[in-house]
Amino acid sequence: MSIFARRVATFGTTVFTEINALAQQYNALNLGQGKPDFDTPPDIVAHLAQAAQDGQYNQYAPGSGTASLRQAIVDHSARFYGLDIDPVKGVVVTSGATEGIFAAILGLVDPGDEVIVIEPFYDSYVPNILMANAVPVCVPLHPPTWTLDPAELQAAFTSKTRALILNTPQNPSGRVFTMQELSMIAELCIEHDVTVIADEVYEHLLFDSAQHIPIATLPDMFARTVTVSSAGKLFSATGWKIGWVSGHPDLVDGVGRAHQFITFAVHHPSQEAIAYALNLPGTYYQSFQSMYATKRQLMLDALAAGGLKCLAPQGTYFVMADYTDVFDGTPLEFTRYLVKEIGVACIPPETFYSQEHASIGYGYARFAFCKSDALLAQVKERMATFRP
Template sequence: MTATLFNIKDKKMISLSKKSSVFEDSVIRRMTRICNEYGALNLSQGFPDFDPPHELLAKLEETAFKGPHQYAITWGADNFRKALSKKVEHFSGLSYDPQSEITVTCGSTEAMLASVLATLNDGDKVAIFSPFYENYGADAILCGATPIYIPLHEPSFNFNDEELEQAFKDGAKALILCNPSNPCGKVFTKEELLRISTIVKKYDAFVITDEVYEHIVYAPYEHCYLASLPGMRERTVICNSLSKTYSITGWRLGYVLAPAEVADRVRKVHDFLTVGAAAPLQEAAVTALNFGDEYYAALQKHYTAMRDRFLNGLSDAGLKFFTPQGTYFVMVDISEFGYESDYDFCIDLAQKVKLGAVPGSSFFKDGCSRYIRFHFAKKDDVLKEACEKLKQIKILKK
């Protein structure tokens, strides 16, 4: 049914946007509000509870007094883009011109939406691996595109080449690829990415990647940049952010890397979406972009310790889960609890066990209700408390 509102002037009903009626609000963010309502420990919305690096905070304090405090260039401050270009090339081997191929956005959320709006037309089809981060489906709908979901098969969340190719046979113009993948924690191997690139090139398509967890990968897995593979730089639009790497999710600093022609379109969309990202935060964040390799090694060590501690807690609680290869998320199988609705399970979990999680159905095209997603980017004492709460989870069994 078309949404309407009452027009007092002529006493008629005015039709509202059909697109905005097709999807719900973010289930992830909703679960944070539910955690707040019940006083539950929030392991649902994925943000760290520890401070950013000291050097970054010191630079932020300095910038608060010195500025800049007015608009930066719409597509990003010059020094930020130059530092970002240098950092990207160091880790990926890819050279992006800061003047024509880098766009700074308000988080990776805007980076993805701007990229989708800049590249897809009404009526286009876009392939998306399932499970998927919930924004992708909404982004496709907002730009008038139709998503085609390709399953990632358990327990390793691998894809089937024939199913992927069928999406392109059915008319997909592009693929949205999250690597490392939220919510399942899969890290796509170089061999898998080569198979994807072969199919993409065969159908003269392109890929929009979401690589925000590029530095949160667990040994022996390694992050491979799809754009670095033969013939893929010109077919890849990279969306990323500083949020997860530097524990600054609230700063909302994202970016898009793309060939100049595509970047020009992204910049036009970005300009009218948000005008630009916060100038003082860009100035401060240059400090983080210049960190040496030791920072990223320490980051991986820190996240590995958090992952191992939380997975041990899941094991001690007798729960079934998929060991993440990357990201700070873990999917847990709740089939044994007898709930028809994973959303109802998460409500009871927050209310009775005082622990927050995201219902897995928000990540699957078929509304799969077998899983919930936790995140473990937490301080040691918080993870200890979470593991103690997990010991009570069996009280939810039907």
């Protein structure tokens, strides 16, 4: 008999662990994990330090989050999207979006229910669904445009479908779903009485004319959507693990019931600092976007220097690059080659796919550009040596 419980027996060590170790061994520039290599803005850090020194915030926070952070979250949703969310019953603060997604699945999906996930996906979705004894049903985005086939999506809905996880802006493809795509998804969810778990952690990471449309703002969708977001990306504070789930009180109630027995409450001083940060004026949000516009350009230049093709990301700090013009082999072989011979680390996409659809990601690798401009310029120099 296996020493592990069946629910975790199929979970191996993630490819991130292997790539990080290889990157270290070969002193590679690491564009693997989506983790900024620059610091949180100093005024936000100062608020955290002040909260920790204040003496009021070092014990358990309220289970659903501090009143000031919950108010800041609903004010942010009203300011950017015109959403009217109840700060008491419509928000739960979680340990990052990762816990928010898990609590949403545990709180809103029954064993045996089917949950639709769009691939390539953030790697916690499927293990979360399996740990809830539910069944993942995967629908792929098709490269090079990373779009859904409406017939494939429609065919994924059955009488057992309970929820659909929607991530926009989308990691790893960099897609931002359009109103037309969202309307198609919404119509199917309404027709089949399905709840949407909307993962919007990159909601402010947008390029060019891309516009983030929360699916909760579409007609008749607020009552069937929980929206998950996070301070990690927006304030370059991934280590603080402050996330939240918001939406209709009836759905958020289910999420809160699970959350209270996962973490109960999350880091208290960070919540004070993130309440301050979410209330920052529009200039913060604009400068955040222009900082990333520069980084995206540096990334695109580096990929072009190496002869890799891609759809320029419309959002997020990730890009899926097609290496097939310059390398013949599997994504894992490409990634290992790039680390060892060129000194640049990226992630092979197997981890973002079900086995059934893994071949769709063949020929691609994911690069994260949440890195200093100087490092991205160095990546370009190294990638230029790759051209055959």
